[in-house]
Amino acid sequence: xxxxxxxxxTGGPLTKNSSWRERFGGLGGNARQYGIFAALVVIILxxxxxxxxRLLYPDNVAALINQNAYVMVLAIGMVMVIIAGHIDLSxxxxxxxxxxxxxxxxxxxxxxxxxxxxxxxxxxxxxxxxQGFWIAYVGIPAxxxxxxxxxxxxxxxxxxxxxSIPVLDPxxxxxxxxxxxxxxxxxxxxxxxxxxIGALLIxxxxxxxxxxxxxxxxxxxxxEAVGVFVAKIVLAALGIxxxxxxxxxxxxxxxxxxxxCAVLIVAYxxxxxxxxxxxxxxxxxxxxxxxxxxxxxTRSVDFWIFVNIGVLAGLTGVIVTSRLGTALxxxxxxxxxxxxxxxxxxxxxxxxxxGRISGAIVGALIMGVLNQGLSIMGVDPSWTQVIKxxxxxxxxxxxxxxxRRAGTQ
Amino acid sequence: MENKTIPRDxxxxxxxxxxxxxxxxxxxxxxxxVERGEIHAICGENGAGKSTLMNVLSGxxxxxxxxxxxxxxxxxxxxxxxxxxxxxxxxxxxxxxxxSPYLSIAENIFLGNEQKNGIVIDWNATNVRAAELLERVGxxxxxxxxxxxxxxxxxxxxxIAKALSREVRLLILDEPTAALNDEDSAHLLRLxxxxxxxxxxxxxxxxxxxxxxxxxxxxTVVRDGHTIETLDSHGAEPITDERLIRGMxxxxxxxxxxxxTPHIGEEVLRVEDWTxxxxxxxxxKVVDGASITVRRGEIVGLAGLMGxxxxxxxxxxxxxxxxxxxxxxxxxxxxEIHLMSVGAAISHGIAYATxxxxxxxxxxxDTVQRNISAAALRKLSKRGVVDANxxxxxxxxxxxxxxxxxxxxxxxxGKLSGGNQQKVVLSKWIYAEPDVLILDEPTxxxxxxxxxxxxxxxxxxxxxxxxVIFISSELPELIGTCDRIYTFSQxxxxxxxxxxxxxQELLMTYMTMDKDVTVR
Numbered sequence: 001x002x003x004x005x006x007x008x009x010t011g012g013p014l015t016k017n018s019s020w021r022e023r024f025g026g027l028g029g030n031a032r033q034y035g036i037f038a039a040l041v042v043i044i045l046x047x048x049x050x051x052x053x054r055l056l057y058p059d060n061v062a063a064l065i066n067q068n069a070y071v072m073v074l075a076i077g078m079v080m081v082i083i084a085g086h087i088d089l090s091x092x093x094x095x096x097x098x099x100x101x102x103x104x105x106x107x108x109x110x111x112x113x114x115x116x117x118x119x120x121x122x123x124x125x126x127x128x129x130x131q132g133f134w135i136a137y138v139g140i141p142a143x144x145x146x147x148x149x150x151x152x153x154x155x156x157x158x159x160x161x162x163x164s165i166p167v168l169d170p171x172x173x174x175x176x177x178x179x180x181x182x183x184x185x186x187x188x189x190x191x192x193x194x195x196x197i198g199a200l201l202i203x204x205x206x207x208x209x210x211x212x213x214x215x216x217x218x219x220x221x222x223x224e225a226v227g228v229f230v231a232k233i234v235l236a237a238l239g240i241x242x243x244x245x246x247x248x249x250x251x252x253x254x255x256x257x258x259x260x261c262a263v264l265i266v267a268y269x270x271x272x273x274x275x276x277x278x279x280x281x282x283x284x285x286x287x288x289x290x291x292x293x294x295x296x297x298t299r300s301v302d303f304w305i306f307v308n309i310g311v312l313a314g315l316t317g318v319i320v321t322s323r324l325g326t327a328l329x330x331x332x333x334x335x336x337x338x339x340x341x342x343x344x345x346x347x348x349x350x351x352x353x354x355g356r357i358s359g360a361i362v363g364a365l366i367m368g369v370l371n372q373g374l375s376i377m378g379v380d381p382s383w384t385q386v387i388k389x390x391x392x393x394x395x396x397x398x399x400x401x402x403x404r405r406a407g408t409q
Numbered sequence: 410m411e412n413k414t415i416p417r418d419x420x421x422x423x424x425x426x427x428x429x430x431x432x433x434x435x436x437x438x439x440x441x442x443v444e445r446g447e448i449h450a451i452c453g454e455n456g457a458g459k460s461t462l463m464n465v466l467s468g469x470x471x472x473x474x475x476x477x478x479x480x481x482x483x484x485x486x487x488x489x490x491x492x493x494x495x496x497x498x499x500x501x502x503x504x505x506x507x508x509s510p511y512l513s514i515a516e517n518i519f520l521g522n523e524q525k526n527g528i529v530i531d532w533n534a535t536n537v538r539a540a541e542l543l544e545r546v547g548x549x550x551x552x553x554x555x556x557x558x559x560x561x562x563x564x565x566x567x568x569i570a571k572a573l574s575r576e577v578r579l580l581i582l583d584e585p586t587a588a589l590n591d592e593d594s595a596h597l598l599r600l601x602x603x604x605x606x607x608x609x610x611x612x613x614x615x616x617x618x619x620x621x622x623x624x625x626x627x628x629t630v631v632r633d634g635h636t637i638e639t640l641d642s643h644g645a646e647p648i649t650d651e652r653l654i655r656g657m658x659x660x661x662x663x664x665x666x667x668x669x670t671p672h673i674g675e676e677v678l679r680v681e682d683w684t685x686x687x688x689x690x691x692x693x694k695v696v697d698g699a700s701i702t703v704r705r706g707e708i709v710g711l712a713g714l715m716g717x718x719x720x721x722x723x724x725x726x727x728x729x730x731x732x733x734x735x736x737x738x739x740x741x742x743x744x745e746i747h748l749m750s751v752g753a754a755i756s757h758g759i760a761y762a763t764x765x766x767x768x769x770x771x772x773x774x775d776t777v778q779r780n781i782s783a784a785a786l787r788k789l790s791k792r793g794v795v796d797a798n799x800x801x802x803x804x805x806x807x808x809x810x811x812x813x814x815x816x817x818x819x820x821x822x823g824k825l826s827g828g829n830q831q832k833v834v835l836s837k838w839i840y841a842e843p844d845v846l847i848l849d850e851p852t853x854x855x856x857x858x859x860x861x862x863x864x865x866x867x868x869x870x871x872x873x874x875x876x877v878i879f880i881s882s883e884l885p886e887l888i889g890t891c892d893r894i895y896t897f898s899q900x901x902x903x904x905x906x907x908x909x910x911x912x913q914e915l916l917m918t919y920m921t922m923d924k925d926v927t928v929r
Contacts, residue, residue, distance in 0.1 A: 219801035219818075275793050276786045283783055286772035293730060293769050294784040294837065295755040353774045 034232075036347055036362045039395075041239075043366055047373030054376050055369070058250035061243065066176055066323065068368035069257040070095070070316045070332075072361055074339035075346070076268050077309030079360035082343050083272075083285045084305050085352030086142035090131065090149030091313045091339060095332030096157035098123050098317030103165040103327030106172060113172035120314040127153070128310020129303070136302035150336070161329040167321060176323035179252030180259060190245070191253030198244025202237045209233055257319065261361075264312075269357045281305065285352030341388065342367055345395040366391070419480075420445040420579060420610050421466075426477035428461055428470065435461040436475070437634040443579070443627075448601055448611045450625035452618065453657055454917075455715050455882035458634040459614045463581050467501040468494040481579075498578030502568045504587060508556045515539035515552035518571045542570040546600055561690055562593025569600065580604065581612045586620060587716040590693065598624045616714040618650040618921045630656035650921065651914075658884060658913035665861065666889030669868045673892065674705035676743070677876040678759070678845045683737035685718075685725040685900075691733055695721045697900035699737075703845060703876035708867060710887035711880045712916050713897030719880045720764055722897070723847045727761035728754040741844070755784060758844035762834050764853060764880070766827075770834040773823030777815050778804035780822045780833050785841040807836040812862060828859030835866060846870055847878040852886060864890050884913045896920045 047055045054060060074091050081088045102120045105111040111119065127149075134145045167173060184192035209232070216223045223229070247254055272278035280301045283291040292298050316335070321327050344350070345366055346359030367388060374384045421443040428436040436458045443449045451459050464470050466479065468488030479486050481497065488494045491501070508517045515535050524534040539552035548566040550559060556567065565585055572580055582601075586594040594617075601611050601624060615621055621628055628648060630637040637656045640648050685696040696718045703709045711719045724731035726739065728751035739746050741757055748754045754761070763769040771780050781804045782789055789800050804818040811832045815825055822833055831851060838846060848867065852860045867890060871877050881887050887894050888911045896904040896919035904919030 215798060215801070216819075219798070219805055274795055274797065276790050276795055277793060279779065279783075279786055279795060282775060282779075283772055286774045287768075289769045290772055291783070293727075293751060293761065293763060295751045296783075297750075297752060349774075353772065 033347065033356065033359060036345070036359055036366075037235075040362050040366050040369070043369050043373075047369060047376075051373055051376045055373050056246060058246045058248075060372065060376070061246045062179075062250040062252060062255050064368055064372045065255050065258045065261070067372070068364060069176070069261055070319050070335060071338045071342055071364040071367060072261045073264060073312050073316050073319065074309075074335055075342040075360040075364045076264055076357055077312035078336075078339040079343045079346070079348055079355045079357060080268075080272065080281055080305050081142070081309055082340070082348045082350075083352060083355040084281050084302065085285045085288065086135065086302070086305070087340065088131075088142065088146045088306070088309055089336050090127075090146040090153055091309065091316070092332040092335035092337075093150045093153035093157060094124065094127050094310065094313040095317045095320055095335055096329060097153040097160065098127070098314045099321040099331050100157050100161040100165065100327045100329070102317055102321050103167050104160065106167050106169050107165050113169045116169075116172060117175075117318050120318045121311050122314070124310040124312070124314020124317070125307050126310070127313070128307035131310070132303035132306030135306060136299040142306075157331070158329045161327050165327040167325055167327065172318075173322055173325050174256070175260075176255075176257055176319060178256055179250075180254045180256060182253045190248040191250075192248075194244055194248035194253045197254060198240055198248070201240050201244075205236050205240065206233055209236075260315075260319075265357060265361055272357055277301070277304070282353060285349075285354075287353070338364075338367060341392045345392055347399065349399075350396070363395075418445045419443065420482060422480040423462070423466065424478045424480065426462065426465055426475055426479075428458075428465055428475040435634055436465070439477070439631070439634065439636050441629060441636060442639070443610060443612060446605060446608055446610055447626040448605055448613060448624055450621040450628045451612060451614045451631055452616070452621055452628060452653060453631035454884070457631045457657070459631050460583055461634075462631070463501055463583060463612070463614065466494070467491055467499055467581060469501075495575055498576055499581070500572035500575060500577040500579070501581040502565070502572065502583065502585065504584040506561075506564050506568055508564055508567060510557040511555060513553045513555055514543065514550060514559070514567050514570075517556055517567060518542060518552075518574050520571075522575060538574070539570070542573050543567075545573060546570045547596065560593070562589045562596070565589065565593070565597060566600070569604075577609060579610045579612070581614075583614045584616065584715065585613065586615060586617060588690070588693075594620065616716070616921065617923075618653050619923060621653075622648060622650065628653065632657060651918075654914055654917045654921065658917050666886075667861065667865050667868060669871075669890070671708070671892050672706045672872060674874065676702055677705045677741065678703040679740040680726065681738045681740075683722060683726065683739075684735070685721055685732035686734040688731070688733050694900050695732060696725065699897070699900070699902045701878075701895050701902065703878060705844075705874045705876055706871050707893065708871050708877045708879055708891045710891035710894035711878060711897060712882075712884060712887050712894050712920055714882075714920055716899075717897040717920065718900040719897050720849055721900075723761055723849055723878070723880060724763075726754075727751065727759060727847065730761075755841060755843070758842070759847070760784070760838040760841055760843035760845070761847040762838050762849060762851060764850035766830050766834050771822045771830060774821060776819045777808070777813065777822050777825070777833055778818040781807055781818070781836045781840060784837050788840075803840060807840065811836050811866065826855075828855035828862075831855055831859070831863065832866075835863070839866075839870065843875065845876045845878065847880070849880045850882065851879070852881065852883070860886075884916055887911070887916070888913065896922075898922045 044055065078088060078091070098120050101123060102116050105116045105119055106113065131145050131149050134140045135142045180193055182191045182193050184196065186192060187195070213223055213229060224232070272281065280291065280296045283294070283296055284298050284301055288298060316332070320331050324331070342363035343355060343360045344363070346356065346361070346363030348355030348359065370388055370391065371384060374387065419442055421441070423439065423441040426436050426439040427434065439458070439462060441462065451462070453459050465475050468491045471489045472487035481499070486497070509520065512520070518539050519535055524531045524538060536552045543550060543552065546566045546569050548563055548570065550563060556564060569580070585597055589597065598620060601613065604611065613621070613625065622642070625642055627639060627641055629639045630653060640652070642648050679702045681700045683696055683699045684694060687693040687695050699722055701709065711722070713719045721731050725735050726748065728748050729735055730751060739748060746757050748757060748759065767773060772783070778800060782800050786795060789796055789803065801818065807813065808815065808818050813832045813836070814829050822830060825833065835851065852863050867877055867879060879887065879891055892908050894906045894911055894916065895902050896906070896916055898920050903922040906915060
């Protein structure tokens with residue numbers, strides 16, 4: 001970059017207008033995000049009360065995570081698809097097909113557990129490439145391609161898995177059944193490894209927040225008021241602390257599923273926030289034409305988004321098969337809808353261009369807590385569906401109304 | 410010749426019409442008188458206020474949003490919307506036709522005015538009446554034919570048939586022949602004369618002066634929101650196109666232009682025999698054998714009226730983002746290059762800043778910073794990871810140097826004013842460090858102060874050794890800033906004028922030149 005453009009000599013320093021709105025501009029942009037976290041906390045407390053404290057029994061917390069890992073993994077892929085302005089209806093069927101192949105590869109072909117996992121991921125990539133090809137290079141709307149995929153892969157699953165296929169590999173089944181080995185022992189009834197991980201997470205969070213704040217400040221960008229900032233850190237630390245404490249007192253400690261999700265969340269948050277690929281996803285979702293005219297290869301971005309969600313669907317196939325210890329043709333039924341709902345509850349825009357990994361994860365947790373809480377209370381599963389549907393509808397309605405009021409829509 | 414003893418009968422009088430938009434007066438005390446049974450033409454430059462005037466007349470801008478009075482058939486009228494004006498026989502046909510492509514001709518003609526028995530559509534009556542109307546407008550198609558299956562020229566006739574079905578008495582056509590070939594244009598103009606003999610009054614807006622002169626009884630010239638003059642083509646002195654051009658231009662050289670001494674170097678871009686076909690109407694040449702050259706340090710203007718093909722020329726050049734069946738040769742620094750994609754164009758050092766910044770230029774729901782870096786993320790990233798700190802530094806630098814008025818660079822681009830959005834678009838492309846920068850209407854819709862700043866930016870870019878192609882509809886602006894100006898008319902380059910020779914009259918003469926005449 002040439003050092004001194006100074007294109008407009010008349011452009012002196014701007015008068016800093018520090019109205020309330022501008023001061024809190026940073027909060028304004030994140031208000032929706034905080035709202036989601038607040039909603040999650042409220043829902044947790046509500047069910048904690050209604051279930052007489054049973055929702056947050058340590059083993060119930062671990063179970064909640066294990067049972068909802070699939071939504072979180074799929075929601076990560078789905079939110080990227082939705083930000084780019086597409087949709088993927090096929091993931092549930094893909095999960096079933098790949099779960100079936102994985103079970104067969106262990107049961108019939110005698111593959112070792114890690115080869116089976118690798119196979120699942122590769123197959124996921126192939127499925128994603130297949131759908132990405134039609135969407136990106138032929139130009140068929142993703143809704144149609146993945147609707148076709150929903151039928152095709154459900155059909156394939158039914159063909160492959162005529163009856164349930166048991167998986168007897170203990171390591172493979174342990175992916176979902178086990179926790180991280182508690183080689184540090186226990187302190188009273190608390191798993192030390194979990195406590196250590198929790199403490200490290202809290203420290204990393206504080207460090208990362210301070211760093212990003214000082215970077216913003218260095219570049220003369222709006223930062224949140226000190227009070228908001230401190231409150232945010234305290235609340236985050238408190239949240240992590242509570243979950244850590246609860247998990248450390250569960251039977252196993254930190255579930256492996258949680259570790260997998262945590263790694264994915266960190267990695268994908270980085271991809272969406274800091275890489276060129278992530279930037280291009282937001283750019284084509286926000287204005288596809290402008291992105292194309294800025295030199296973004298929209299087709300290749302579309303293609304890789306679908307390859308990515310294919311891989312994550314493959315991973316979900318592993319998760320589901322491992323958790324059930326068997327492959328079923330009906331596995332993954334309705335998963336696509338859970339993932340899509342998680343994204344929209346988490347603040348993704350129906351029109352594309354807006355959404356976050358963290359939002360999708362919180363959306364997934366809200367759905368998970370609803371499921372778990374209602375099931376502990378003994379509510380009929382049919383009513384659980386009704387309630388989940390209403391929550392989705394209200395979340396998006398709230399989003400639209402608040403945007404309209406802010407005058408951005 | 411009409412019988413002059415009959416007192417003049419005005420079907421329409423618009424008196425003292427003033428229409429303001431935020432920051433702009435689009436129409437300033439405009440008066441327009443239209444005789445019953447005449448063809449009244451309105452001509453003027455892009456942005457002179459012709460379309461605004463017609464939108465006021467047809468109720469697109471309802472009563473109360475403008476000042477002044479409309480008298481129709483001797484009675485003052487106040488329209489709340491387009492339906493009100495249609496009810497009393499005023500129909501406007503816009504340049505972009507408002508037909509539903511997958512419905513039949515007959516269905517389109519009676520859309521919103523269905524022929525029915527009770528609540529059931531009477532298909533017999535629909536098709537029979539449609540066939541009658543099609544015969545009246547001279548369109549030889551079956552009423553059941555889908556709109557998508559007929560050409561633009563025929564679609565235009567369907568619009569007129571639709572107007573006739575609503576008992577039109579004052580027909581307004583906005584640039585009706587802009588997208589038509591010669592044959593279809595001739596047919597349309599004949600039809601207008603025929604309708605005149607049936608007592609239908611027409612107002613026609615057009616850039617094609619020869620057309621106006623051949624068909625109009627009266628011509629009103631509009632410039633900068635004022636009616637300049639109304640000429641009677643049956644008067645003693647015949648109207649010539651020079652006469653019209655004199656009225657149309659003469660826009661005052663009101664805003665200042667920064668002083669600038671060009672430092673012109675070697676040729677940086679040469680385009681030869683560039684031809685582009687319309688993406689839908691593929692037989693039509695939108696750009697027809699255009700050739701231009703640009704040298705380093707030079708600001709080259711492209712002048713032309715609406716539909717002349719300047720934007721299409723630029724976009725087809727910029728990685729084939731417009732048109733089909735593109736042919737021609739492009740040389741960069743003397744080497745032939747092939748620009749098959751935007752990526753290729755950018756890596757060959759060519760940038761195009763669009764005229765439609767909201768649609769093609771910006772991601773309005775993302776931040777100023779990310780918009781500025783969008784075309785050159787490669788420069789800001791290592792192994793695919795964006796250096797957010799460097800990005801902020803760059804964005805902040807451009808905010809300061811381009812004087813982009815925004816609270817911070819993390820504000821959303823959609824929240825900025827037009828002039829500041831334009832500066833964001835320019836920043837994006839300047840940061841991509843192109844050798845040739847194509848700026849398409851960079852001052853459209855922004856205030857005078859911001860315009861001046863944009864001129865300064867353009868000159869600085871030229872002084873940095875870049876070739877600048879400046880597309881504008883404002884002739885004073887081109888004359889004030891460009892070193893050389895090409896004129897486009899109907900897809901062709903019709904003239905090349907050096908700064909010293911450039912006058913608004915000369916440019917307009919070339920810009921309205923018919924395609925069979927080419928002056929070099």
